[in-house]
Each structure stands twice: as C-alpha cells, then as structure tokens.
C-alpha cells in the first residue's frame with residue numbers, strides 16, 4: 001500500500017492550535033482515516049482517525065491510558081479526542097494499517113516490506129502490542145529461520161508459489177533489530193547473511209541499506225572472524241575431492257577414483273577461489289548429478305550424506321562461529 005496522504009485538511013473550528021504544534025491549526029490526513037472513528041492519533045502533524053476500542057484491545061499501554069478519565073479540556077480534532085505521539089508518522093501509519101488490515105498490508109508473496117516490520121517491532125514493544133510483535137518476529141523468522149531445513153527453503157523454495165523476498169539490503173537492519181529488541185534467535189542466520197558481504201559493504205552497508213543501519217565495530221569483527229571459520233569448514237567439506245578415495249561401499253573403485261581425480265584436477269580450484277560473497281552454507285549441487293560427476297550411485301549417496309551432515313554441523317555451530325554463545329541457545333530447541 002503506498003503512502004498517499006491527502007493534502008492538508010481545511011481549517012475547522014474544532015482544531016485549535018495545540019501545545020506541540022502552536023503555529024498549525026490543522027493536520028494532514030493520514031492513510032488510516034475512518035469516518036466513524038472516535039479517536040485521533042497525531043504523529044508529526046499527520047492525523048489518523050481510528051477506533052479507541054480497537055487500539056485498547058491491541059495495546060496494553062493504550063488500554064491503561066483510556067481507563068483513566070481524560071481532562072475535559074483535552075485536544076479535540078474533527079470532534080474526536082486527540083492523542084499526540086512522539087513516533088514517526090510513517091511508523092504509525094504502517095502499524096495502524098497492519099492492525100486494521102494485516103492480510104492485505106503484509107503479504108509475504110508480494111515481498112515483505114522491511115519498514116513495516118521495523119515499525120511493528122518499534123511501536124509494538126513501546127505500546128505493548130504483543131500480537132503485533134509476534135507477527136513481526138514470525139515474519140522475520142520466515143526469512144532468517146532457526147533451522148537449516150527452513151533456511152534451504154528460504155533460499156530455494158517459494159512461498160505459496162512465489163519466492164519470499166529476502167533482500168540483501170536488509171541483512172544489516174535485521175541484525176541490528178535483533179540486537180535492539182533482543183530477538184536473539186535471529187542473530188545466527190542474520191550473521192550468516194551479513195558475513196557474505198564484502199569488506200566495503202560490511203563497513204559502509206550494502207547498496208540500499210538504510211542510513212541509520214550500520215553494524216557495530218564488534219559485530220563487523222564477528223562477521224570477519226566468522227567468515228574465516230566458515231571458509232575453513234567449507235574447505236573441509238571438499239576434503240573427499242582432495243583425497244580422491246571412493247566410498248567404502250563402492251563397487252567400481254577404479255572408475256570412481258578416476259572420476260574424483262578429474263574433479264580434483266578440473267574443479268577443485270574453482271571451489272577454493274576466495275570470494276567475498278561466497279555462501280559457505282551452499283549445497284554441493286553438483287553431487288546431485290551422478291551422471292555428470294562420473295561417480296557411482298553409492299559413492300554419490302555416501303558423499304552427499306557426508307556433506308549433509310557437515311552442513312548441519314556448520315549450522316549448529318553458527319552461534320560459536322559468530323561468538324554468540326553468551327546470548328543465544330543454538331541450535332534452538334524446536335517443538
């Protein structure tokens with residue numbers, strides 16, 4: 001949904017100058033404006049007309065606030081009592097849109113708008129809107145999941161037929177949000193994502209990164225040292241190509257040894273190329289094609305199985321790799 005604010009409303013008798021905003025007598029009308037609303041929220045001169053009971057239902061803070069009788073001389077706008085908020089109009093607009101219209105406003109198939117998620121967390125925590133916070137965390141975990149199984153799905157499989165939008169430009173923001181709101185389970189997958197940035201991107205942020213969102217020096221160091229460890233693990237996964245020893249089950253050892261020698265000679269150097277953006281968790285997709293590798297079926301299965309276990313071990317070690325063992329229990333216990 002685009003932010004289509006209507007230009008300033010005409011001055012009306014009920015909109016008296018306010019303390020916060022003495023020179024202005026009217027506000028811009030926000031995207032969320034219900035004619036039958038009975039409460040006006042104002043953030044940065046933008047007014048949102050909503051339903052008091054809805055807000056009280058969703059937010060413990062507002063619920064408590066409304067339970068206290070309001071002074072009779074409190075601000076009015078368009079015949080409704082006004083509550084001034086110190087938040088940005090954009091954040092308030094996002095949150096109200098989600099509260100009224102979550103299915104329409106956040107559709108993972110259309111790509112998750114990171115600004116919306118950030119607003120849900122910021123205001124959700126501030127005003128004790130638990131459902132809103134839980135929804136934001138669930139959405140983030142869809143993109144930065146706690147298990148390798150789901151991680152593979154995020155990168156390769158689609159959500160209801162379409163790929164969920166996980167944007168490179170969001171990785172640093174997600175990591176910082178996870179730090180700020182203590183969403184610790186998001187940290188290992190967020191660090192894994194950030195560790196694939198170039199040095200330049202780690203320090204200055206990738207293209208499209210929000211200006212407020214840069215990694216702390218300590219977290220840049222975590223990415224860099226983690227990357228060295230990931231790379232060492234990646235090289236260990238390639239050991240079987242280096243050793244050129246067929247599996248113990250192999251019925252055609254001479255043939256499979258030759259196949260491995262060819263792979264070692266022709267492809268090993270490609271796998272070992274240093275690359276800033278290399279994904280150390282990547283699948284050995286080429287093992288899925290026994291006809292192409294020249295390996296027998298049993299060797300293919302053996303090496304694939306070994307690699308699957310090695311990837312899982314790397315995943316299980318993400319907290320240790322990125323020095324996060326103090327803050328997160330990893331791998332998480334999933335019910």
Ligand SMILES: [Zn+2]
Nearest residue numbers: 250256296299
């Ligand atoms: Zn074999």
